[in-house]
Amino acid sequence: MPDGEIISDLFYRIKELYEEEGGPLKEAVTEMTWDYGPKDVDGKVRHLDAHYIAREINGYFLEDKEIKGKLYKKGTLVPSFAYLQDDGSTSSGNWLYCNSYTEKGNMAARRGGKDSSGIGLYSEWAWCWPVNRRIIYNGASVDPETGRPWDEKHPVIFWNGSKWVGDVPDGVAAPGSGRPPFIMKSHGVGSIFGPGLADGPFSEHYEPLECPVEKNIMSPQLVNPTIKRWDKEGTGTSVDARATCDPRFPIICSTYRVSEHWQTGLMTRWCPWLAEMQPSMFVEIGVELAKNKGIKNGEIVIVKSVRGQVDAVAIVTNRWKPFNINGNTVHEVGIPWHYGWVTTKMREYVHGDKKPEVFTFGDSANIVTPFIGDPNTMIPESKAFMVNVERREV
Amino acid sequence: MSEKIKLCDLSKCTGCRGCQLACKQWNQLPAKQTVNTGTYQNPPDLQPNTWNIIRFQEISDGNGGVDWLFRHDACMHCTDAACVKVCPSGALHYTKYGTVALDSGKCIGCKECVFACPFEVPKYDPETDKILKCDMCYSRIDNDMEPACVKACPTGALMFGDKTEILKVAYERARELGGDASVYGDKFVDGTHMVYVLPEKAGIYDKLPEKPRVPLSVIAWKDWLKPLSLLAAGGVIAGSFLHYITHGPKDTSGDGDQVSKEGGE
Numbered sequence: 143m144p145d146g147e148i149i150s151d152l153f154y155r156i157k158e159l160y161e162e163e164g165g166p167l168k169e170a171v172t173e174m175t176w177d178y179g180p181k182d183v184d185g186k187v188r189h190l191d192a193h194y195i196a197r198e199i200n201g202y203f204l205e206d207k208e209i210k211g212k213l214y215k216k217g218t219l220v221p222s223f224a225y226l227q228d229d230g231s232t233s234s235g236n237w238l239y240c241n242s243y244t245e246k247g248n249m250a251a252r253r254g255g256k257d258s259s260g261i262g263l264y265s266e267w268a269w270c271w272p273v274n275r276r277i278i279y280n281g282a283s284v285d286p287e288t289g290r291p292w293d294e295k296h297p298v299i300f301w302n303g304s305k306w307v308g309d310v311p312d313g314v315a316a317p318g319s320g321r322p323p324f325i326m327k328s329h330g331v332g333s334i335f336g337p338g339l340a341d342g343p344f345s346e347h348y349e350p351l352e353c354p355v356e357k358n359i360m361s362p363q364l365v366n367p368t369i370k371r372w373d374k375e376g377t378g379t380s381v382d383a384r385a386t387c388d389p390r391f392p393i394i395c396s397t398y399r400v401s402e403h404w405q406t407g408l409m410t411r412w413c414p415w416l417a418e419m420q421p422s423m424f425v426e427i428g429v430e431l432a433k434n435k436g437i438k439n440g441e442i443v444i445v446k447s448v449r450g451q452v453d454a455v456a457i458v459t460n461r462w463k464p465f466n467i468n469g470n471t472v473h474e475v476g477i478p479w480h481y482g483w484v485t486t487k488m489r490e491y492v493h494g495d496k497k498p499e500v501f502t503f504g505d506s507a508n509i510v511t512p513f514i515g516d517p518n519t520m521i522p523e524s525k526a527f528m529v530n531v532e533r534r535e536v
Numbered sequence: 537m538s539e540k541i542k543l544c545d546l547s548k549c550t551g552c553r554g555c556q557l558a559c560k561q562w563n564q565l566p567a568k569q570t571v572n573t574g575t576y577q578n579p580p581d582l583q584p585n586t587w588n589i590i591r592f593q594e595i596s597d598g599n600g601g602v603d604w605l606f607r608h609d610a611c612m613h614c615t616d617a618a619c620v621k622v623c624p625s626g627a628l629h630y631t632k633y634g635t636v637a638l639d640s641g642k643c644i645g646c647k648e649c650v651f652a653c654p655f656e657v658p659k660y661d662p663e664t665d666k667i668l669k670c671d672m673c674y675s676r677i678d679n680d681m682e683p684a685c686v687k688a689c690p691t692g693a694l695m696f697g698d699k700t701e702i703l704k705v706a707y708e709r710a711r712e713l714g715g716d717a718s719v720y721g722d723k724f725v726d727g728t729h730m731v732y733v734l735p736e737k738a739g740i741y742d743k744l745p746e747k748p749r750v751p752l753s754v755i756a757w758k759d760w761l762k763p764l765s766l767l768a769a770g771g772v773i774a775g776s777f778l779h780y781i782t783h784g785p786k787d788t789s790g791d792g793d794q795v796s797k798e799g800g801e
Contacts, residue, residue: 414567440574
């Protein structure tokens with residue numbers, strides 16, 4: 143079942159529950175507009191139509207409205223975000239996407255092959271936010287006083303004496319008017335470090351939240367005090383558990399990608415040629431550690447953290463060497479994070495389900511990784527955490 | 537028509553396997569179910585549906601250091617090709633570029649080439665009873681395009697062009713690399729049309745013979761005895777022709793009538 147259908151089905155079930163049992167602010171659900179497809183006689187959407195949703199994200203005029211001397215009838219799609227009103231007469235799911243689906247049709251489905259820019263912008267091919275601007279902050283590509291492109295051979299935009307030509311201009315009024323190019327930054331200029339960042343700008347060594355040492359031997363601060371944590375003391379589940387200096391999990395684990403797959407492989411594992419080259423979850427283990435554990439190349443082993451465990455094919459390799467940390471030998475293993483049930487043979491396929499031509503095997507690395515965010519970007523700290531590797535009981 | 541060769545500079549290969557996939561895409565070769573056997577190398581070897589692979593190999597430098605070697609393995613397109621020599625049906629043949637192409641329609645599945653090839657390149661497909669291998673993307677090179685693997689290579693490890701020009705590049709690169717680096721391919725079987733720049737000694741690489749040669753048995757049968765057999769075959773044809781001249785064509789019309797009568801009864 144496609145994601146949209148699942149959401150739609152969930153919506154109707156939750157709505158029913160609210161109607162039967164009530165609850166705080168129940169109207170937020172029971173009175174919600176849900177008309178994203180052709181409806182049955184009972185008023186329910188029979189099947190979801192992505193075009194209805196795309197139009198809603200773009201936005202409609204909710205009543206007749208005159209803007210800049212032109213009348214827009216109720217129900218007309220809003221041409222672009224400059225036309226969105228603050229008086230309740232227009233709607234938009236996301237202003238960035240206003241202009242993506244207009245009365246001219248689905249802009250994202252355009253296939254115009256012309257490139258009038260000469261630098262490969264192909265502005266009539268599909269659409270991009272905002273307002274089909276292909277290169278954001280393109281005002282930075284011209285001299286702010288004269289409007290002449292810094293690279294005259296490859297102009298993104300240029301001032302022809304009376305208007306801007308090229309890409310949809312960003313952050314530029316007429317040349318010389320003093321408007322800075324980076325309109326979304328508080329100072330209007332690009333910056334490496336600036337207001338609003340929790341951590342930086344100087345580098346410092348901290349240990350990961352889950353680590354094999356009790357002391358940071360390079361500074362008195364063990365872990366970064368500004369990291370983003372979602373777990374709260376006294377709440378949470380086993381996925382929030384941590385195991386620093388825990389003898390049950392003495393091995394450092396890192397995660398990474400392979401060239402053949404992207405993220406959890408939801409797209410790439412359906413491609414038979416890619417699945418064939420990297421068909422399963424593996425764990426790379428140094429020769430010394432494999433010897434200690436009695437693990438042979440190619441056998442399936444268990445990689446276990448305090449949060450969960452995954453099966454993985456052991457790749458025993460000379461490329462992984464143990465660390466010497468303050469006189470102690472600490473081993474490291476590595477796992478890719480691309481796998482999981484969606485194209486595996488074990489998954490239950492019902493009638494009509496698409497089956498992959500080449501199956502992939504194994505679990506997602508997310509089962510063992512911790513949930514800690516980088517202070518600035520909130521990117522999870524999945525590069526360093528603690529595990530154990532065990533032979534599977536036969 | 538000048539000879540074309542593919543250069544494979546292993547010092548520039550990152551093992552991304554873009555070449556392996558691009559080959560399958562251009563030639564529409566299906567993927568088959570695989571399992572991880574404890575290596576990145578997959579499929580494990582060249583197959584009827586896999587005409588080039590990256591071989592992954594770890595070597596130790598003896599000081600605790602390790603080198604991870606990636607080798608693009610595909611047909612070498614020999615000038616004195618054992619496969620063409622043994623092919624009885626003419627399916628394997630030389631092209632005007634000096635490469636070795638394959639006319640599948642003519643292949644009778646005899647597997648002679650599988651045993652003759654010093655690089656173990658041609659693979660037999662029991663499902664279709666045919667041999668399959670890299671044809672250096674003849675459909676592309678005959679239209680002034682480089683082979684699909686070369687097109688896909690993001691680092692410039694694969695290059696394609698006129699033989700003299702590419703060999704010059706190869707020797708310059710080997711000199712630049714120094715140490716054990718060498719050019720592999722132009723000195724045996726009258727020169728291959730895939731040539732390597734090997735950063736390590738040739739003998740180190742898995743499945744890459746140091747001194748490849750056409751098997752002696754192939755030479756004995758095909759170079760010395762085949763001319764004799766042709767002479768004999770020519771005799772048979774000449775005899776038949778003589779028979780035709782003296783006796784005229786065989787009359788089969790009577791037999792045909794008989795069959796249709798039987799069918800009607």
